[in-house]
Each structure stands twice: as C-alpha cells, then as structure tokens.
Amino acid sequence: MEGYGLFLALLGSALLLGFLSVVFCLVWVLHYREGLAWDGAAAEFNWHPVLVLTGFVFVQGIAIIVYRLPWTWKCSKVLMKLIHAGLNTIALIFAIISLVAVFDFHNTAKIPNMYSLHSWIGLIAVILYSLQLVLGFVIFLLPFAPIYLRTMLMPIHVYSGLLIFGTVIATVLMGITEKLIFSLKKIPYKDSPEEAMFVNTLGLLVVVFGGIILWMATRPHWKRPLEESSKLQQKIGGKHEGTEERPTKTDCKDTENSDVELNSEARKRNLNLDDSGQRSTM
Missing domain, CATH: 1.10.287 (Helix Hairpins)
Structure with missing residues (x-):
C-alpha cells in the first residue's frame, strides 16, 4: 500500500476520535443531563444522541473504510461484504432505536414532532440509509444481479454512502446545538457555560472524525485491489x-x-x- 504509515496514523486517529466522541456524549448525558432511562422522560431522550453517535456516526464510519484495511485484502470479497453489511445493519438498528426514543419522549411530554430542520434531515438520512442498505444487499451481496448492473451502480452506491455519512454529521451538529439552546436555562448558550463548551468540543471531535473517514474513503491509492480471479x-x-x-x-x-x-x-x-x-x- 502506498503511504501505509499515513494510513495507519489516520486510522488510529479516526478510531480514537470516534471513541472519544462516544465517551464525550456519555459524559454529557450522565453528568450534565438527566442520565439514561426508558421511562418517557428526558432521560429517555438522552438515548437519542448516544445511539446516533455510537451507531450512525462511529459504526457507520468504520463500515465505510473497512474495505480499505490492507490486512483484509487477502480476505474474499464476500466476507468483506458481509462485514460491511453487518456494520451498516448495526448502525441502522441504533438509529431506529434512537428515533423511537425521541418520538416516545416527545409524545409523553406533548412536544410536537418533526418541526425542526434537524428532524427533517435526520429522518431523511435514516430513510435513505435504509434504502442504501437494502439495495446494497440485493444488488451487491446476493448473486442474482448481473455484472453490468453492479458495475453501473457501484459509483452511485459509493457516492450515496459518503453523502449520507456527511449528512449524518451535519444533522448531529444541528441536533446538539438545538439541544443546548433548548436546555440551557440558568446560563444561556450565548454566555458559553461549561456544558456548552464541553458539547461544542464534542461537535469538533465529530467533525474531525468525519473528515478523516471521508479522506481515507476517497483516496484512490488506498482502494482495495481487484482479486486475482477478477483480473484473470x-x-x-x-x-x-x-x-x-x-x-x-x-x-x-x-x-x-x-x-x-x-x-x-x-x-x-x-x-x-x-x-x-x-x-x-x-
């Protein structure tokens, strides 16, 4: 692999930043907010950011670059597809549970649903992600789709995956900002209280994590090489x-x-x- 040292450095940085993002989110909801529960109260809502960051951001990011790991290039494409699809399925399950949590909290607290730009784009991202996963399974994992169709749809599949990932990052940033504006009462967000600075740092971690994942996924010299049977x-x-x-x-x-x-x-x-x-x- 060309630039193997840089690849390892970026991979290690991405894993560290993704892990720190999840830890920061847990500290936020456990220390600054009401904790975690499933009772229809604010603590149930807190599952929403935790599950989104863990699954829809961190796990999805790893699923995007799993093909780029050079020590997996000796593994068959079918095995790597199963790993890729499995990670994306986990991310989707986390995202769906996070939606259930926020809708249940809103309904219990008599808060309207789907009125903010964050909620619009977030729901669109989940729907598109679901379609991406289903179509990817049918076309690229099952052995029924003809080769010319796979070849034609592969660039679209790759582009839409990166687009959805970028959309999720943007949605997360909107969501944590919205939560801070609504939640900070004694010291408003504009006065930069401790919680606001902590969550802003969380947002920076998410942005840098997403940037590294997108960079690694778009470098052509880090692309998984064709298998020998394919070349033949x-x-x-x-x-x-x-x-x-x-x-x-x-x-x-x-x-x-x-x-x-x-x-x-x-x-x-x-x-x-x-x-x-x-x-x-x-």
Missing part, C-alpha cells in the same frame, strides 16, 4: 469491475497459497483432458 476474467473476457463479486471462498488465505491451488487445479484439468484424449484414440 478481465483479461479473458474483457469484463470490468464487478466480476470479483462472486468469489467461491469466504476465508482469508495468503494469495500465494491461492495461486498454488489455482495452478494445481489447472494441472489436474489438463491431465484429465490428456487422459480423455488418450482414451478416445485407443
């Missing part, structure tokens, strides 16, 4: 990216061992052909 098919049949979508193995083996196995299988086929030819002439 491209040379023989002139097929484009997408032919690696159907590997036959789901474990992580050394590529040299894989080449040896392929060569052994080829020799066996040649021997079988020779035997059959000899039998036909006898």
